[in-house]
Every structure is written in C-alpha cells, then in structure tokens.
Amino acid sequence: MKRSNTGAGLMQQVLRLSRRDALRGIGMSLAVVPLARVLGCATDPIVGEGEGEGEGEGEGEGEGEGEGEAPLTGWATGGTAAMTAAASYPNPFTSGLAEESCALTCTLTFGPCYAPSAPVGRADISEGEPGIPVRLMLRVVELEGCAPVAGAELEIWHCNIDGLYSGDDVESGAFCTSNDEHAEASYFARGRAIADADGTVTFDTTFPGWYAGRAIHIHICVRRAAFAGGTTDNDTAVISQVFFPEALTAAIFAEVDGYRQHGQPDTGFDNDSVLGSVDDIAPYLVDYARMTDGAMLAWKTITISDDESCGGGGGGGGPPP
Numbered sequence: 001m002k003r004s005n006t007g008a009g010l011m012q013q014v015l016r017l018s019r020r021d022a023l024r025g026i027g028m029s030l031a032v033v034p035l036a037r038v039l040g041c042a043t044d045p046i047v048g049e050g051e052g053e054g055e056g057e058g059e060g061e062g063e064g065e066g067e068g069e070a071p072l073t074g075w076a077t078g079g080t081a082a083m084t085a086a087a088s089y090p091n092p093f094t095s096g097l098a099e100e101s102c103a104l105t106c107t108l109t110f111g112p113c114y115a116p117s118a119p120v121g122r123a124d125i126s127e128g129e130p131g132i133p134v135r136l137m138l139r140v141v142e143l144e145g146c147a148p149v150a151g152a153e154l155e156i157w158h159c160n161i162d163g164l165y166s167g168d169d170v171e172s173g174a175f176c177t178s179n180d181e182h183a184e185a186s187y188f189a190r191g192r193a194i195a196d197a198d199g200t201v202t203f204d205t206t207f208p209g210w211y212a213g214r215a216i217h218i219h220i221c222v223r224r225a226a227f228a229g230g231t232t233d234n235d236t237a238v239i240s241q242v243f244f245p246e247a248l249t250a251a252i253f254a255e256v257d258g259y260r261q262h263g264q265p266d267t268g269f270d271n272d273s274v275l276g277s278v279d280d281i282a283p284y285l286v287d288y289a290r291m292t293d294g295a296m297l298a299w300k301t302i303t304i305s306d307d308e309s310c311g312g313g314g315g316g317g318g319p320p321p
Contacts, residue, residue, distance in 0.1 A: 075296065077258055079128060082293065083133045089297055093200055105302045106310040106311060113170055117169050118192055123202060125189060129189065130258055132296055133206060134295065135202060136204075137297070138154055138200070138201050138301075139299070139300075140195050141199055141303050143304065144305070149195060152222055152223065152224055153194055153195075153225065156189075156191060156221075158205070158217065159189065159208050161208075161262075165189070166183050214273065217242065222304055237305075238304050242284055243281065244288070250264060286298040
C-alpha cells in the first residue's frame with residue numbers, strides 16, 4: 001500500500017489496517033437499511049462484454065466489425081487527469097455499445113456510508129484521487145415503454161482506492177472514513193447530477209478499492225426530482241448498487257499499480273453480504289470498455305417504476321456496505 005511509514009502516515013496506516021481487521025471479525029450481521037431512510041432521499045473504444053467495433057475478431061482498435069472482450073490490463077493510472085482523450089469518448093447509449101434494456105432495477109441496501117451533503121452538478125467527482133480513471137454513464141428509463149426520465153436526479157457514492165469513504169457528515173463516521181483526515185475533509189467519489197433529455201448522467205471518477213466483507217461496488221440512488229433545498233423528499237425511485245465483472249477486478253488488483261499493493265479483494269459475489277439473496281448478478285453488472293488513453297468507460301441502464309418494485313440482496317456482512 002502506498003502509505004508513509006513515519007509519523008502521521010504510520011498512524012493512518014495502523015487505523016486503516018485495524019479497520020480492515022475489524023471488519024473481517026464483525027461477521028455477517030448487517031441489517032437492511034429501510035428505504036424510508038432516504039425517501040424524500042472519436043476514438044474507437046475497445047469494447048467490453050458483447051459486440052462492438054474492433055479489428056477483425058477479438059481485441060483491437062480500428063475499422064471493421066468484430067467481437068471480443070475488453071482487455072483486462074493496460075489501464076491508465078493517475079486518476080481523471082489521465083483522461084487525455086475524454087472529449088472523444090463515445091456515448092454508449094447512442095453509439096450502439098449499450099443494448100437496450102428495460103429490466104426493472106431492484107433495490108439493494110442503502111448502507112451506512114451515505115453523506116447527505118454530496119456536491120451537486122459536478123461532472124468530475126474524483127477530487128484528484130489516484131487510480132484508474134472511470135467515466136461512469138448511467139441512463140434512467142421507465143419500466144413502461146423504456147422512456148427516458150429527463151430531469152431525474154441520480155446520486156452515486158463509493159470508496160476510493162484505499163477502501164475509504166469520504167465526508168465529515170457520513171452517517172457512520174469513523175466506521176466509513178477510518179478517522180482519516182483526508183477522507184473526512186473531502187467529498188471524493190460522491191456526486192449528484194440531473195439527467196439530460198435522454199435520461200443520461202455522467203460522472204468522472206476512479207475505480208473503487210475494496211474493504212472486507214463486500215465485493216467492489218458503487219451505490220446509486222435515483223430520485224424523480226432533485227433535492228428541494230438540500231432536504232430529503234418523497235421522490236426516491238430506487239436505491240441500488242452496481243458491480244464490476246470479477247475477472248476485471250481480479251486483473252486490476254493483480255497488475256495495476258496502486259491496486260495490487262492492496263492484494264486481491266477478500267470478498268466475491270458468492271460470499272458478498274449484500275448479494276446473499278441475489279440469484280443472478282448480471283442485472284447489477286456494468287458494461288465497460290477501455291478507451292485509447294487507458295481510461296475505463298462504464299455504463300448501465302437504471303429502470304424505475306412507480307407501480308412495480310423488486311428487492312435484491314441485503315442483510316448480513318460487516319459495515320460499511
């Protein structure tokens with residue numbers, strides 16, 4: 001791990017390691033957080049899973065049609081500053097990368113690491129954090145007719161490369177930030193944005209790290225309207241989480257500087273505390289592609305409904321989920 005071995009750096013290292021050790025010993029006892037708590041709450045990409053443009057068959061760039069999976073290695077590091085070709089990243093929802101899907105997005109536990117004062121309207125939510133740069137694009141649609149939900153507010157939050165959440169008003173405080181002064185003084189990996197006419201929002205961030213008891217994930221909350229004056233409202237449509245393919249995660253933590261120093265995550269989909277009752281992980285997985293500058297483009301369609309709902313996993317596991 002990239003941490004100082006002297007003075008305050010050593011103390012932070014001890015705190016973080018102690019947090020990971022503590023989480024391992026907590027066991028599978030996390031209760032599902034009730035929904036009521038937040039109610040009112042042109043370069044060619046190297047295509048991820050599925051079809052896309054490539055050079056013949058398999059991986060590659062250039063003209064012609066091809067099928068293949070995005071390479072698991074060769075990612076950029078250095079955070080969003082490494083997005084040198086960002087202006088040419090495709091929109092997966094209009095470029096043919098994303099398959100149309102209107103499957104209802106199921107609820108997953110809210111978790112204790114929400115911070116109500118997350119900034120609104122900024123595209124880059126990384127605050128300079130290191131790691132693989134990720135452009136996350138999410139599209140909100142209605143279950144009925146797959147119509148885009150223009151004007152919806154979509155909020156996300158996740159941990160940084162060291163497995164820490166940010167914010168001095170995070171619900172569980174030190175349990176999420178490990179009393180790390182930098183984490184408490186920041187709002188990295190947190191943001192709220194309003195969907196455009198196509199129901200799409202874009203966040204530039206970094207690939208999350210891991211902590212004990214959870215597979216790597218990003219929390220999402222969709223509201224039909226923005227917070228009113230910074231207070232909660234009754235327009236929350238769904239609270240859920242999205243995940244990255246395990247082969248991708250394993251390769252990143254085996255080979256990418258800044259991640260490999262932490263070792264492989266101790267939790268996969270099969271023993272994740274929140275995914276315990278999820279029969280099929282596929283609806284929660286993002287698709288991804290590697291851009292020519294080494295950044296990751298990830299995307300997911302979020303489908304909401306006022307009339308129907310479904311519950312996914314929840315319960316079990318040590319916080320913070």
